[in-house]
Amino acid sequence: MSAHVKAIDLSDAQVPAGSIWKKLPLVFAVLGIAGLALAFVTAGEDHKQFWYSYLTSFMFWLSLGLGSLFFVIIHHATRAGWSTVVRRIAENYMITLPVIGLLALPIVFGGMDDLYHVWVHPGETDLFVQAKTGFLNTDFFTIRVIGYIAIWTLFAGFFYVSSVKQDTSGDPRLAHRMRRIAPVALILFALTITFAAIDFMMSLDPHWYSTIFGVVYFGGSAMMTYAILALTSMGLQKGGILKNAITTEHYHDFGKMAFGFMVFWSYTAFSQFMLIWYANIPEETIWYYYRSTGGWEVIAALLFILHFVVPFFFLMSRHIKRRNLTLAVGAIILLVAHYLDMLWLIQPTMHQHGEPHFAMHIADILAFVGIGGVVLAVFSWRLGAAAAAPMKDPRLAESLEFENF
């Protein structure tokens, strides 16, 4: 029955001046710069370690920007109702893409020799890689990365600016325009995230290839984004923002989406593994060999447990997803799992010409804090700059009243 139509108070959608939220950008920026500088210092002479730590954290935080872009595109493409009230939070994460794009430039102009040595300087007898240098060469790589940054900036900027503009004008044509652009954005998003995953991560070992690699990265990215959106919403509500607007129903949906993409990741990651395991061709299995010896088998087992078994049974029940505390526990497990995934994909390559062995360096943690600090500084800066929800979106009322069955 529509007996419970209640006016929802949206006066707390604006971050109050002089509150702790306004100080966060500065705090995060300091953390970010200090983290990156310390990571560089502690890695010392071992530039290779620094670049691997940097790339691992870069790919983790890039997941958040890209996942949020996906969230916004899907919202418009499907004319979603439920996600309107939380869309601005995703938009604020999405608008970190131009900045995280800039953080890719140090890799392109400084880290190539250390990270992609195998194809930057292919060995004379390495015919496999020599045959691939038409695609894998420094110039084309640089052009591609700049292309990704341009496309991500373009779409993130377009959706962000249109949405904020609607806050004052309330013009429904803006919503229509965003919906028309969304399918185009979706196609370019799929292409760029696939190629970016291949360029940044798969080309670390250019002998090996997997056509589903980009899809696996996308699954993990979408999963971690929904987990972060749930945690961020809880944080905002604790801080007195959108206290009545975000309800259990929205948290339930975050949980459902995170659960769904967690299973999707498992499905694709296992598909990749099983075909290679079954065919048993040496140049393909060597990739898994490096990742299942010297301590990496522990990380692989942890991935299986934390990226599938535990969250699958834990997050299955609706009661778990509808309680903030338990959902937060599930979200944190998924974030840990996504970081382990990045670590497991990227770092075994570092020592592959010696003995592969698992070792975490202090620079891993510092680079994580560093890049995370920069991303969250941009997020909290944008959070304070506009309302925390799209105030005049035509479907805001639908989102506020939305209920799961």
Next chain:
Amino acid sequence: MAETKDWGMLAEFDTPKDIYHACEAIRDEGFKHWDAHTPFPVHGLEGAMGLRPSKVPWIALAGMIFGATVGFTLQWWSMAVEYPGIIAGKPFFSWPAFVPVTFELGVLFASFGTVFGMLAINKLPTFHHPLFNSERFKGHSDDKFYVSIESRDPLFDKKKTKKMLKQLGATHIEVVAEEA
């Protein structure tokens, strides 16, 4: 019809609003064996009736666990215990190869659990129900809203229940008979 006895009472309401409030009142009275019949889903009625969450998800979960276990043990038993054979130079117990069938059987039995569990809980198929003895009850698929209270409910009392339903705004009340 030969021997008949009272099956229960059928009350007719004109609007979703009336039946919603009637259900709230009947729920608060503490009736157990009663139901509501509407031509379309009335939003929130399950809350007004005080229905507990469905048991179907638990049956689906049990089906999933059963199917996955059967799928995995069948492959383990046939491939590693009873008919061991070397295939592609792999160990007898090659668990990665067992995953697809395990997964598919898990999904299959979860679906069986969902569909057949739903049918069992709804006591379907039922070929006849005493409520269809009532001529007026045809309105439940047209424009009328009904509440039926069974006589086996401990709180059921012909006079008192009729009075209560009348107060709740029922436009027509009748006693429904069934074959004894």
